Amino acid sequence: MIVLRAKSVDYEVTYINLREKPDWFLAISPHGKVPVLKVGEVPLFESNAIAEYLDEVVAPALHPEDPLDRARHRAWTDFVADFAAMLGKIYYAKDETAMAAGIAAAKPKLARLEQAVAAERGDNGPYFSGENLCLVDAAYAPFFQRFAFCDTNLNTGLLDEFPRLRAWSDALLATDMVTGAVAESFPAEYAANLQRRGTYVATL
Ligand SMILES: N[C@@H](CCC(=O)N[C@@H](CS)C(=O)NCC(=O)O)C(=O)O
Incomplete structure (x- = not known):
């Protein structure tokens, strides 16, 4: 979410009760963990993978160039x-x-x-x-x-x-x-x- 905000991307958040995970969430989160980013219909999991994906597709780059x-x-x-x-x-x-x-x-x-x-x-x-x-x-x-x-x-x-x-x-x-x-x-x-x-x- 911090990366989305740093890049001024519009996003919608759904908070999950981690003590009572809904079935739809378990279906898209392989380890039952947050965060999950849904890009269209494609769910991405693992914070670092999500952050790197966002950095590749939305400017400004937050990772160094070198x-x-x-x-x-x-x-x-x-x-x-x-x-x-x-x-x-x-x-x-x-x-x-x-x-x-x-x-x-x-x-x-x-x-x-x-x-x-x-x-x-x-x-x-x-x-x-x-x-x-x-x-x-x-x-x-x-x-x-x-x-x-x-x-x-x-x-x-x-x-x-x-x-x-x-x-x-x-x-x-x-x-x-x-x-x-x-x-x-x-x-x-x-x-x-x-x-x-x-x-x-x-x-x-
Ligand atoms: N390596 C994962 C860790 C994610 C993680 O541990 N999430 C915690 C909340 S911060 C969680 O969903 N815990 C619920 C559970 O393990 O049942 C990432 O960085 O995305």
């Missing part, structure tokens, strides 16, 4: 699954001890990401590789968004140790391309999800 730069951006996008799992160990932790372990485990990985951001754009942000939003930004934004939502209560201060990640996250959460990509009900829905999962953050 093949080497593009490969590096893809590599950092591939790291998103690890990044999401790593942050999830913090915000989905069931108690303070588990959260502290999640924070300790995250630090060395975040340090590598901080170095990557430094190498991509030095201090000239605000986004991953400079002043324009790229596909790497679109991939990381939802997880920075969830972390920020929980960190309002968790107060880990984790990102303060990584000034470029802090600035990157702040920039992502300040653009309507990202904030407008979730439903208005997102804060309430996500808080309910944290509650259902029995997380520590939901008790604060």
Whole structure:
């Protein structure tokens, strides 16, 4: 959705209750996961595949032109699954001890990401590789968004140790391309999800 918004493509969203997936959705989503983009009658799944498809068919290109730069951006996008799992160990932790372990485990990985951001754009942000939003930004934004939502209560201060990640996250959460990509009900829905999962953050 962030990529659609960055490219000003008109789109229509159907939100899925993931605890009660409708049959029509299961028929088009091979792993029963969101997102799925329907292009006409053709369903596409997997965020990165969807993002790359959109980047190929709709200007402006968000991937760098140079093949080497593009490969590096893809590599950092591939790291998103690890990044999401790593942050999830913090915000989905069931108690303070588990959260502290999640924070300790995250630090060395975040340090590598901080170095990557430094190498991509030095201090000239605000986004991953400079002043324009790229596909790497679109991939990381939802997880920075969830972390920020929980960190309002968790107060880990984790990102303060990584000034470029802090600035990157702040920039992502300040653009309507990202904030407008979730439903208005997102804060309430996500808080309910944290509650259902029995997380520590939901008790604060
Ligand atoms: N690698 C997939 C992951 C998608 C994914 O995990 N989606 C989650 C929500 S963020 C989901 O649909 N979960 C429902 C389920 O697994 O039943 C992608 O990037 O599209």
